[in-house]
């Protein structure tokens with residue numbers, strides 16, 4: 001866009017540019033890119049260089065959260081006050097957020113999401129505990145464990161709910177991609193370092209009084225194990241952050257293959273609203289290389305729609321690359337499938353919505369008594385998803401619980417409707433919303 005003579009405004013709630021994967025450390029920190037980004041260091045340096053070169057040609061507003069959208073106006077919160085910014089075109093590239101599956105003890109201090117634990121390490125160089133166990137089903141689980149290991153933290157082990165057979169089935173496709181090969185070699189390095197890796201586990205509970213003391217699980221042969229640790233990092237993949245698109249009025253659709261609500265678009269970023277475009281993980285989680293290409297495609301569409309000259313060189317080549325990357329994404333989904341069965345087994349007493357302290361039993365009860373299963377109806381009956389996180393954390397579990405209880409589909413259950421402000425702001429700032 002800059003090359004086409006536009007001075008765009010970039011709004012990001014992060015303190016520094018770089019997005020999630022190339023998140024920058026504070027300026028005073030002196031760790032090398034190799035230490036912070038591992039085998040993505042070269043790409044990180046390149047992306048930072050590209051951004052820095054054009055930084056002065058962009059109106060950059062860091063540390064600024066978009067908390068609402070109304071027609072062609074954004075509501076911004078910079079930590080002190082709410083302001084608004086009118087736009088004629090908007091590209092939403094809001095990334096993704098962590099998926100967790102609640103189990104007894106998951107709200108204890110010492111339990112972190114994978115993303116949160118990565119942010120802590122990347123930006124602050126801080127490990128979240130002294131002896132850390134990784135739990136879940138995500139390619140980023142071994143990756144983050146590797147990063148923690150390299151940073152000198154004690155990794156107590158990796159507990160994967162995925163079976164060995166899923167991994168083996170996905171292996172041939174994974175090995176076709178350099179990232180897949182890197183992932184496999186990283187797993188091997190972890191095992192060679194003596195980090196215990198258990199596949200096909202069933203997590204039972206996280207134990208501790210005031211903070212995490214241990215994690216109890218069944219191994220693939222059904223034997224109960226207890227590992228001591230003071231932190232558990234949990235991750236079951238990511239979901240698109242599309243609340244702003246929903247709030248803007250873009251049409252969403254249910255993508256059955258990934259069980260995800262996505263922003264309807266023409267494959268080049270154009271949404272159902274003529275002035276809103278979408279790119280990156282916010283348009284389905286596909287990884288940073290796809291996100292970069294989609295960003296370019298969305299900018300290209302926007303420029304074309306404004307009858308401006310686009311500098312995008314190779315539109316067809318770029319689309320082919322995107323297609324190739326989608327095969328890798330499918331292989332990852334196969335290697336790390338979401339464990340639906342664990343949601344079915346969540347005990348009634350387990351808290352699902354930690355903002356409002358709503359248990360799985362309360363959600364089931366609300367649905368049974370009312371006979372309803374549409375997620376927003378259930379929200380109004382029992383307050384699930386009504387708290388600070390606006391259902392980001394509990395949304396996918398709640399939807400699964402309702403689907404399983406009522407024998408319906410995730411599509412029929414729906415998704416939590418986005419509300420302003422999408423993330424918490426002080427009540428004194430509410431008055432800006434009409």
Ligand SMILES: Cc1cc2nc3c(=O)[nH]c(=O)nc-3n(C[C@H](O)[C@H](O)[C@H](O)COP(=O)(O)OP(=O)(O)OC[C@H]3O[C@@H](n4cnc5c(N)ncnc54)[C@H](O)[C@@H]3O)c2cc1C
Nearest residue numbers: 012013014019020021065066094095115280281287288291
């Ligand atoms: C927690 C996490 C950890 C990850 N770690 C890795 C990894 O180690 N390796 C890997 O290959 N991939 C990783 N990924 C995936 C990778 O980061 C993404 O595929 C890639 O960054 C997608 O780029 P994007 O531009 O779509 O989104 P992002 O890079 O996530 O950028 C989205 C940006 O939008 C901003 N934003 C979101 N909502 C708002 C709002 N309301 N107001 C203002 N700003 C907002 C965020 O601050 C962020 O900077 C990770 C993803 C997540 C979510």
